Amino acid sequence: MGGGGSKANDNFLKETMCDHEDAINCVALSDDGSLLVTGSEDKTARMWSTKTEDTECLGVLKGHTSYITCAAIVDTYIITGAADNTLRKWDMTTCDCLYVYEGHESRIARVICTDEFIFSTSYDKTAKAWMCDVSDLGPDESPILRTFQGHYRGVYPIIYIPSLDSGIDADGIDINPGDLIITGSADATARSWSFDTGNCLKVFKGHKAAITCMATDPQAKILYTGGGDKDIRCWNIARGDCIKILEGHQGSIICLIVVNRLMYSGSADGTAKCWVREFGDCTRTYKGHKHSVVCAKFHEGVLYTGCGDTKVRAFDAKSGSLRRTFDGHTQAVTCLTVCGEKLYSGSTDSTLRVWDCHNISEDSGYTAEDLSDDEDKDDEEGEEYEKQQKKQLDDLDDRLDDYMGGDVDDASKPAINVSKPE
Template sequence: MGSCNSKNSEDSSLLETLADHTDSINCMTIADDESVLVTGSEDKTARMWTTQDPDGSECLGTLEGHTGYVTTVHVFDTIIITGSSDKTIRKWDMTTCECDFIYSGHTAEVMQVICTGDYIISSAKDKTAKIWIFDTDDLEEGEEEKACIRTFKGHLKTVHPLIYIPSDPEKGEEELVITGSTDHTARLWSIDSGSCLQVYKGHTGSIMTMATDLDARILFTGSTDSTIRSWDIRSSRLLKIFSGHTTPIMCLSVVNKLMYTGDTAGVAKCWAWNFGDCTKEYKGHKHSITCLKFFKGILYTGCGDGDARAFEAKSGLLTKTFKTKESAVVINCLGLCNHKLFTGGRDGKLRVWDITKTDGVECS
């Protein structure tokens, strides 16, 4: 497989370093059953990895066919969806590594894809988002363009973050999509009609990241203007402005009544979003926070300084720094399952870390 399963003498929690990719790992996702992790790379491929093998992770297969770097990956059942700078989206059979369908129609780099089971939803630098049918078996040769059933037009610049809100027949609510853009706005769209239902205006910078509360009633948007804003999704009414960061917001995550955010100055914060108060700050980063995830009471962060970190979410205590041996390895993405932390770096290496001892030990 060409993997380098090296141990790092500086950090005994490093279980493996897997070097199958030949360029930067841009994105990763973990299947719902936590059996497979998928990475997308600057080397124009996506790869599948085992997560539960006690003998270590292994590359299960390589998805080859894109002519540009892979920007986004999504797993649905035994299907993998990838988006690329080559302007296409590909649907892959996980069991065979074969490409089942190529979705063409975007005219610029695909930024994100999500799959609902009925649809694939995509965003791109061409200022649009699109809805594609997931099941393409009934399309005849030459009918590939019929896979796209909606194009959402209205944004003035790149569309990046996406949120899908399923329908609720009991409440008479339809399927919805929220898009965020570098044009400083987010928009709410009807999948059924294709119309724009709301525009969320107020940010003075690009919207880089979004989330909703558990009930999908409140939208949270993080921006390069250094603020996070919360909105009533159905009315677009601005609820709160979360001020305190001084540099662009790169990532956010909403967990119950708390929101975690990270910026380009290396500052991570916890907010009680009902009240707008910052309740905790997580210190120790030496560069931009590129990604973060809350998992079992611990906030994990990936950083441009090459390290991942684990903080007790409640106390703010730094309990572990996952240090890479090489210098200047930017962490682009991270994932967690089966007592392991997976980090994807700009050096093209997938690192696997043991997280069973991240509680209660303060790092220097």
């Protein structure tokens, strides 16, 4: 177990890892589920074991000069992005920094990876594609393959859609003319780009505020965008036109997850919703949150939500029943993931918490409109509880305002990173 870890048996809490010295902004899980990475305001990322009985800190990745905003895992490497305007590639076996990717002019917002490519977005109004393997680069050669430039405010979410065909360019890099990049921006537009040429193909216009999250259908034909204008929009990717608008949230959309025919959304209005993608109907509203739903994860029929009110909740996705409330963080939950029978959550309280989430579907649930005993207790505390929570909720509001497209050129304020769903 990590040096700052502690164990508890109450309220499904298995462990509390206190190794980070400041807020945890992001979490990434390896494809095989054996490794968890957290990125923090303390300028470090940490690797954690998930297969051992006790969670162990396997290594600390040090080198960034400002807070880490995003992380991804590919093969035996970890990629991190930070407010120091750089990405770093780490060897997970040695914790050595293998390469520093320089080229962005403001803090990194998101990063996604394939075996060959790294894609990043930034508050500098651009997205970039980088070579993942830099072993053959000369000292004066750049790893930047493409810079996607056209947005006029910060760029946040990004999606890579590879073509089914294969293609080789002059440098031996596998880029097909059909490969697409889609970016969303604080300028209230999304854009599709040709990875092959770097040219903008379509501009998706219609939102009245920043685009904060995106997803596609499994066939990558339909784009879903969530914005600060409270709407979710559905777009035909090939044509660039808006197919339908999903209305119902009363606050900014913060996260989107597509699961087969359904889509789940989390919002600053304190709810999550389930939508039938084909018709745009809202079939469930997951209630009970006392602040913004910052992150969400769908796993084996359960919708997990992380909230600014310090709690993680587990809902039966089909019925809407609240099955469990994971209560233990002292500040806002910023990121979460599920591996096996364990739920991992990171928070601005600087801790990584490990929860028992097995047999959730067998718990006796109650409708999301009802309050749990814990929530009733919170209500009974009244003014005292509200006073204790006000500071951290105000802080989360400030971070969300920044994330939704406030002063995008101000790199002094941290932005909440909502991890790309696995």
